Amino acid sequence: xxxxxxxxxxxxxxxxxxxxxxxxxxxxxxxxxxxxxxxxxxxxxxxxxxxxxxxxxxxxxxxxxxxxxxxxxxxxxxxxxxxxxxxxxxxxxxxxxxxxxxxxxxxxxxxxxxxxxxxxxxxxxxxxxxxxxxxxxxxxxxxxxxxxxxxxxxxxxxxxxxxxxxxxxxxxxxxxxxxxxxxxxxxxxxxxxxxxxxxxxxxxxxxxxxxxxxxxxxxxxxxxxxxxxxxxxxxxxxxxxxxxxxxxxxxxxxxxxxxxxxxxxxxxxxxxxxxxxxxxxxxxxxxxxxxxxxxxxxxxxxxxxxxxxxxxxxxxxxxxxxxxxxxxxxxxxxxxxxxxxxxxxxxxxxxxxxxxxxxxxxxxxxx
Numbered sequence: 001x002x003x004x005x006x007x008x009x010x011x012x013x014x015x016x017x018x019x020x021x022x023x024x025x026x027x028x029x030x031x032x033x034x035x036x037x038x039x040x041x042x043x044x045x046x047x048x049x050x051x052x053x054x055x056x057x058x059x060x061x062x063x064x065x066x067x068x069x070x071x072x073x074x075x076x077x078x079x080x081x082x083x084x085x086x087x088x089x090x091x092x093x094x095x096x097x098x099x100x101x102x103x104x105x106x107x108x109x110x111x112x113x114x115x116x117x118x119x120x121x122x123x124x125x126x127x128x129x130x131x132x133x134x135x136x137x138x139x140x141x142x143x144x145x146x147x148x149x150x151x152x153x154x155x156x157x158x159x160x161x162x163x164x165x166x167x168x169x170x171x172x173x174x175x176x177x178x179x180x181x182x183x184x185x186x187x188x189x190x191x192x193x194x195x196x197x198x199x200x201x202x203x204x205x206x207x208x209x210x211x212x213x214x215x216x217x218x219x220x221x222x223x224x225x226x227x228x229x230x231x232x233x234x235x236x237x238x239x240x241x242x243x244x245x246x247x248x249x250x251x252x253x254x255x256x257x258x259x260x261x262x263x264x265x266x267x268x269x270x271x272x273x274x275x276x277x278x279x280x281x282x283x284x285x286x287x288x289x290x291x292x293x294x295x296x297x298x299x300x301x302x303x304x305x306x307x308x309x310x311x312x313x314x315x316x317x318x319x320x321x322x323x324x325x326x327x328x329x330x331x332x333x334x335x336x337x338x339x340x341x342x343x344x345x346x347x348x349x350x351x352x353x354x355x356x357x358x359x360x361x362x363x364x365x366x367x
Contacts, residue, residue, distance in 0.1 A: 004119050004142075004165045011039050014098040015091065015115070017047040019068065019105040021211075022270070023289035025055040026296055027154045027316070028102055029178045030169070031162060036061035037174055038167045045094065047111075054270045058180035066090065068107065091115060100161050101140070109139035121161045150309030150331055155316050176317040179296035181278065185271035189279060196237075196262045202367050203235035203262075204358065205280035205299075208253065209246040210288035214336040216249060217286065217304055218347050223256035225351040229358065230259035237280070239273060239290070240265035282361045284354070286346075287313055295320070300361045302354065306346035307332050319364055321357035325349055 005011055014035060018028045025048050032044050043063040046056050050067040057065055072083050092115060099117040101108030104125075112120040123146030125133050137143065144164035147157050155175060162168070169175045181189075193200055208222055230236050238253070238261055240246045250265045268276060273290065274297050277283055283294035284302045287310075294301045294315070301315040303322055309331045310322045324330060325345035336342045 005039070009118075011035075011042045011098045011119070013094050013096045014042055014044045014100070015047060015066075015094070015096045015111075015117070016044065016100045016102065017105075017108045017111065018102045019047070019049055019107055020052075020103055021289065022052045022055055023292045023313075024103075024154070025049075025052040026177055026179060026289065026292050028158050029056065029059060029296065030155055030175045031100070031102070031158050032056075032059055032061040033176075033178065034159060034162055034169045034174050035167055037170055042098075043094075045096075047091070055179065058182050059178060060180075064094075088114060098165075102158055102161060106136075109136055112139045119165055121165060123161070150312045152312065153314065153316060154312050157312075172317075177292065177296040179274050179293055181271045181275035181297070185269075185275040186278075188272050189275040192264065192276075193279065198235045198237065198262060200279040201281055203237050203280055204229060204282045204284060205237050205239060205277055205294075207239045207283070207285040207288070207290045207294075209240045209249050210286050210290075211241070211243070211246075212288075212335065213245050213249065214341045214343050215286045215288065215304075215306060215308070215346065217349065219249070219252050219256055221349070221351050221354075223253060223258075225354050226253075226257060226261060227259045228351065228355060230261060234362075236261040237276070238263045238265050239268065239276065242266035281365060281367050282358060284358060291315060294318075300365045302357045302361055304346060304349055304354070306330060306343040307334055307336070309333075319361060321360060323349055323353050323357055 016031055018025050035044055044061060045064045046062055047066045049070045051070055053065050053067050056062055072080055096115055097118040099112050099120040101122045120140045121142045121144060122140035124143035125136055142164055144161045209216055226236055240250045274293050277294045277299050278297035280299050283299045285291050286304045287308045291303050295318045298318055301318055301320040303315055305322055305324050310324055314322050325348040327345040330345050337344050
């Protein structure tokens with residue numbers, strides 16, 4: 001039993017806040033599992049941006065998913081006040097006795113002050129900041145060390161907020177990320193695979209893009225890799241988001257390919273993409289939300305890394321291989337070398353490196 005909770009005062013309702021991007025939200029999923037397994041009677045809610053809620057809906061340990069509109073700030077002052085007040089009333093009615101804020105966003109600090117939970121957890125800021133730092137610290141009853149460098153995986157950093165209040169993972173399995181596509185998405189993908197004539201569990205899913213395109217690999221080298229795999233008789237399915245940048249990249253990739261592949265890029269929502277990944281034999285892509293999605297549905301993963309930390313953001317909880325260029329400046333955290341949107345460390349990676357990693361995953365995970 002945690003020193004923060006006693007048998008006569010266990011946590012009843014918990015709010016976990018993660019106001020970031022899709023992949024960041026998905027990497028909080030073990031927090032809900034670990035807390036629920038420690039306190040099965042607790043109701044655990046999430047607060048995320050509205051466009052990221054599908055990362056957590058259907059999670060068996062989450063009671064409710066509340067959202068903030070990412071575009072609320074674009075409304076006029078009165079409209080913003082009305083929206084935030086409605087959210088506050090909804091959250092206040094839940095009567096949380098625990099609040100865990102997993103980002104640096106001030107919404108979490110404000111809600112900790114307004115909702116007045118018995119236990120509130122936020123990350124410990126650095127020594128800079130003056131008045132703002134003091135106000136942040138006073139917003140929470142407990143602070144945890146949110147490690148920012150490339151020395152600890154983000155899943156572990158998130159779980160440190162729970163560890164700080166005496167809640168520890170009971171097993172490695174509890175620390176796995178979790179994404180549940182749902183029956184509708186599963187049925188949709190089953191039909192699409194049947195239409196394509198591709199058997200579940202037989203194909204390599206290649207998702208070569210990211211919302212940050214400076215993470216993407218050389219198109220000629222990617223095309224050579226895909227052609228080589230297809231020449232071996234391995235079914236290849238391509239996927240990507242429907243954004244203009246990713247669509248342009250995929251158009252160029254298709255033009256460079258010499259072997260037939262199946263292409264579902266721009267055609268799937270996130271639940272359907274997760275179902276497609278769950279049926280893949282191996283996933284290959286770059287450091288991105290879809291890479292984390294592949295891990296969360298249990299698919300062996302091969303991922304290219306460059307400017308971002310390959311320890312902090314690596315595939316999690318599944319067999320995987322991370323491929324890096326090996327430059328001494330990795331990870332720099334920059335949007336390409338010199339802000340050019342092209343990362344030399346990624347462009348230096350060869351098809352042979354990728355094929356070797358994929359071959360290893362295929363051997364370890366026979367169809």
